[in-house]
Amino acid sequence: MDLSSRKVEIFGIILRLSLVSAVSFLGVKWLMKHLDPTAKNKQNAKEIAEKRLKRIAKNGKSVAIDKLNEYELMIAAQLIHPDDISITWKDIAGLDDVITELREEIILPIMRRDLFEHSILSLPPKGILLYGPPGCGKTLIAKATAKEAGMNFINLDVSCLTDKWYGESQKLAAALFTLADKIQPCIIFIDEIDSFLRDRSTNDHEATAMMKAQFMSWWDGLITDPKSSIIIMGATNRPRDLDRAILRRMPAAFNIGLPRTPQREQVLKLILSKEPKEENIDFHQLAVQTDGFSCSDLMEMCRSAAVYRVKDFLNLEKTKKGDEVFYDTLRPIAMGDLLYAAEKVRSAKMLCGSFHLQTSLDVE
Structure with a gap:
C-alpha cells in the first residue's frame, strides 16, 4: 500500500470517528433534553x-x-x-x-x-x-x-x-x-x-x-x-x-403578631365592608369573642357565616304541593351567623392544637 492510499485511509477513519462523535453528542443532548422532567x-x-x-x-x-x-x-x-x-x-x-x-x-x-x-x-x-x-x-x-x-x-x-x-x-x-x-x-x-x-x-x-x-x-x-x-x-x-x-x-x-381586640374589630369591619349584612352587627362584641384569632381565622369565620345564608336559601326554596316558594336573593349576614361561625372556628383550632400554638408562639 503506497503512502497516498494510507493517507486516504487514515483520513477516512478520522472522518468516521468525527461523525460518530458528533452523532453521539447530539444524541446524548437530545436524550437529556427530552428525558429531563423539568425541561418543559x-x-x-x-x-x-x-x-x-x-x-x-x-x-x-x-x-x-x-x-x-x-x-x-x-x-x-x-x-x-x-x-x-x-x-x-x-x-x-x-x-x-x-x-x-x-x-x-x-x-x-x-x-x-x-x-x-x-x-x-x-x-x-x-x-x-x-x-x-x-x-x-x-x-x-x-x-x-x-x-x-x-x-x-x-x-x-x-x-x-x-x-x-x-x-x-x-x-x-x-x-x-x-x-x-x-x-x-x-x-x-x-x-x-x-x-x-x-x-x-x-x-x-x-x-x-x-x-x-x-x-x-x-x-x-x-x-x-x-x-x-x-x-x-x-x-x-x-x-x-x-x-x-x-x-x-x-x-x-x-x-406581625396576633391582632388585639381593637385590631380584630378593624379587620372584621374591613372583611365585611362590602358584604350584605344586618345593621345590628356588634363588631366590638365579635372582636372580644374572637380572642386569639389570626387575620386568616377571622376571614374563615366570615366566610363560614356567609355560607350559612346559602343553607337557609336552599332550605327555604323547597317546593311544597300546591304552594311554590321562590327566593331571588340571599338574606344578609346576621350577628348570629358570625357568633356561630366563631365557635366553629374556635373548636377547629382547639381540635388541631393550632390555637395554643399561635397564642404561645416564641417570637420576640
Whole structure:
C-alpha cells in the first residue's frame, strides 16, 4: 500500500470517528433534553419571563431580554410588576404602626432618593424581616410595600434555586441578584425564609451549604452598595431558626403578631365592608369573642357565616304541593351567623392544637 492510499485511509477513519462523535453528542443532548422532567417547565418559565420583562420595558425600564442568560430568565418567571399587585394598604387593617414605619424607613427613601442622597444613614435597609404567627398578614405587607413604592416584586420560590446538577444552584442564586440589579428598584420576597436560610450545621449537604454561601455573598454586595435599590424581605413564624448571619443582614425586623381586640374589630369591619349584612352587627362584641384569632381565622369565620345564608336559601326554596316558594336573593349576614361561625372556628383550632400554638408562639 503506497503512502497516498494510507493517507486516504487514515483520513477516512478520522472522518468516521468525527461523525460518530458528533452523532453521539447530539444524541446524548437530545436524550437529556427530552428525558429531563423539568425541561418543559423550564421552557414555560422562559416564555413567562419574556412576557413579564417586556411589560417592564414598556413602563420605562429598559431590559435587554436577549442579553439575559437562561438562569436569569428562569428567575424572571417569578417577577411581578407593581401594577399587577392588587394588594394595597387599604386591604390591610390593624397594622397601622407597622405600615407607618415601613413608609418612613423604606418607601420614602426609595421614592425620594434626592432627599437622602447625602446621607448614608438614611438609606433603607437591604434586609427586612417580618416575623410572627401564621395568618397575620406578613405576605400582604410585603406585596403592599412593593405596590406603594412602585418596586418590582420577585416572589421567590426557593425550590427554583435547587437543581439536580452540581453547581447549577449557585448559578441560579447568582442570577437572582444579577436580574434584580437590572430591574431595580426591586423587592425579593422569601416566604418561610427559615426553611431556606435556617441555622447552618455540619449536617448540611455540600451543595446546600455552597448555595447559602453564594446567596449571602451576593447579599453583602447589596449592603455595601449605597446606590442599590434592592431589598430582600423575608417572612417567618420561626425567627429563632434563622442563621445568625442572616439576622445580621436583616436589621429591620417587624413583629406581625396576633391582632388585639381593637385590631380584630378593624379587620372584621374591613372583611365585611362590602358584604350584605344586618345593621345590628356588634363588631366590638365579635372582636372580644374572637380572642386569639389570626387575620386568616377571622376571614374563615366570615366566610363560614356567609355560607350559612346559602343553607337557609336552599332550605327555604323547597317546593311544597300546591304552594311554590321562590327566593331571588340571599338574606344578609346576621350577628348570629358570625357568633356561630366563631365557635366553629374556635373548636377547629382547639381540635388541631393550632390555637395554643399561635397564642404561645416564641417570637420576640
